[in-house]
Amino acid sequence: MNNNAPAVPLLLTNLSGDVQHRVLSLAQLREHGVPAGRVAARCRPGGPWQQLLPGVYVLHAGPPTSEERLHAVLLYAVRPSADGAKGVPAQTGPQSAQRPSGPQAPTAPPYSAVMITGLAALALHGFSSTPSVPSLTHINVLVPRTRRLRSTGCARIIRAHALPRSEQIDGVPVAPVGRAVADAVAELSDADSVVGLLTEAVRGGHCEPAALVRELNQSGLLVRPHVVDAVDTLLAEGRSLAEGRLYEMVRTYGLPAPVWNVDLRLPGGPHLGGADAYWPEQAVAVELDTRAQRQGGRKGDWSDDDAQWSATVRKREHLERLGITVVHLTPRKLRESMEQQATVVRTALTAADRRDPAAHVVVLPR
The missing domain is CATH 3.40.960.10 (VSR Endonuclease)
Structure with a gap:
C-alpha cells in the first residue's frame, strides 16, 4: 500500500447537496480536510478530479454534466473575490421564491445572492425556443454590481444594481423570466430570435408584455432597432391574446x-x-x-x-x-x-x- 498517496478523507463521502453534484469550491474542500496541495495533486492530468473554474472543482474525471456546470458557475460567483471581499449573505426566507420540482427535489445549496440568468435560466424555466443547457458554451450568472469577478471559462458575469427575487428550480437559483429574457436578448443580434423568446414568454404565460418591455427598457435594450422591432410584434401578440x-x-x-x-x-x-x-x-x-x-x-x-x-x-x-x-x-x-x-x-x-x-x-x- 502506498502510504504517500493523496487519500481523500472519508468525511467527503458524507457531504450533503453539493457532493450529489460532485462540485465543490476550494474553501469547501479545505473545510472537509482536503488541503490545497492535495486538491492540486488530484487535478493533475489523468487525475480523478478536475478544476472547472478558478477555485471550483468537479470530483470526477470526464465531462461535467449540465447540472454540475450550473453549480460550478454559482460557486464561482459566490466565492471570495481576489481582493478578499466576501460574498453577500445567502438568500433565505421570503427573498427567494421556491418552485418545488417534485417530492424528492434536492435541497438548494446556500448560495449567496447570485442566480442563473439569460438563456440557461430560460432553459430551466422550460422554454423550447432556447438551446439546452448542455449546448451552451457559457452560462450567465447575475451578481450584485459590487462583486469583483471576471467572466472566465463557462461563467459569464452579469452585474445588476438591484437583484430581482430568484426562483428555485431543481435546487438552482434562477432569475425570473422577465430578467432572464432581457439578459438573453442582450446577446442576440437578430429580430427573429428575439421575437421567438418574447413570444414564448407571453404565450406560455410566463410574463406579461408590459413587464417584459420594462425589463428591456431598464436594461437599455430599446435603443437597438432589432429589439424594438421584436417588441412591436410582442405588443401586438399580447393584445391579440x-x-x-x-x-x-x-x-x-x-x-x-x-x-x-x-x-x-x-x-x-x-x-x-x-x-x-x-x-x-x-x-x-x-x-x-x-x-x-x-x-x-x-x-x-x-x-x-x-x-x-x-x-x-x-x-x-x-x-x-x-x-x-x-x-x-x-x-x-x-x-x-x-x-x-x-x-x-x-x-x-x-x-x-x-x-x-x-x-x-x-x-x-x-
Whole structure:
C-alpha cells in the first residue's frame, strides 16, 4: 500500500447537496480536510478530479454534466473575490421564491445572492425556443454590481444594481423570466430570435408584455432597432391574446354579446376614449390594460407606466361621471381567473337597472 498517496478523507463521502453534484469550491474542500496541495495533486492530468473554474472543482474525471456546470458557475460567483471581499449573505426566507420540482427535489445549496440568468435560466424555466443547457458554451450568472469577478471559462458575469427575487428550480437559483429574457436578448443580434423568446414568454404565460418591455427598457435594450422591432410584434401578440381571452370569457360564461373595439364620444362633443367591449343598454365598458404601448411614432419612444396609468384613471373617472361603468381587466386576470372576471362583468351589467340613466354617447367602430 502506498502510504504517500493523496487519500481523500472519508468525511467527503458524507457531504450533503453539493457532493450529489460532485462540485465543490476550494474553501469547501479545505473545510472537509482536503488541503490545497492535495486538491492540486488530484487535478493533475489523468487525475480523478478536475478544476472547472478558478477555485471550483468537479470530483470526477470526464465531462461535467449540465447540472454540475450550473453549480460550478454559482460557486464561482459566490466565492471570495481576489481582493478578499466576501460574498453577500445567502438568500433565505421570503427573498427567494421556491418552485418545488417534485417530492424528492434536492435541497438548494446556500448560495449567496447570485442566480442563473439569460438563456440557461430560460432553459430551466422550460422554454423550447432556447438551446439546452448542455449546448451552451457559457452560462450567465447575475451578481450584485459590487462583486469583483471576471467572466472566465463557462461563467459569464452579469452585474445588476438591484437583484430581482430568484426562483428555485431543481435546487438552482434562477432569475425570473422577465430578467432572464432581457439578459438573453442582450446577446442576440437578430429580430427573429428575439421575437421567438418574447413570444414564448407571453404565450406560455410566463410574463406579461408590459413587464417584459420594462425589463428591456431598464436594461437599455430599446435603443437597438432589432429589439424594438421584436417588441412591436410582442405588443401586438399580447393584445391579440388578451382580446382572444376576453372573447372566450363572454362566450364561455354566457354574458350578453357586447359591441367590440369601439370609440365613445359625446354627441357633437369630444372623444371620451375607447372600449374593448361595450354594452350600450347597460352602459358598461370593459377596458384591457395593455400598458407599455408606444407613444407617438418614434422608435423606442415608450410611455411611462405612472403617466399612462394616470391618464387611464382620468378617462375612467370621466366616463363614470357620465354614468358609464368601466371594468378594468388585465391580461393576467383574464388568464388566471377568467371565471372571477366574468362575475365582475356580470355584476356590473346586473347593477345597471339600479343606477341612474347614463348620458347618451355615440358609439363608433375603432
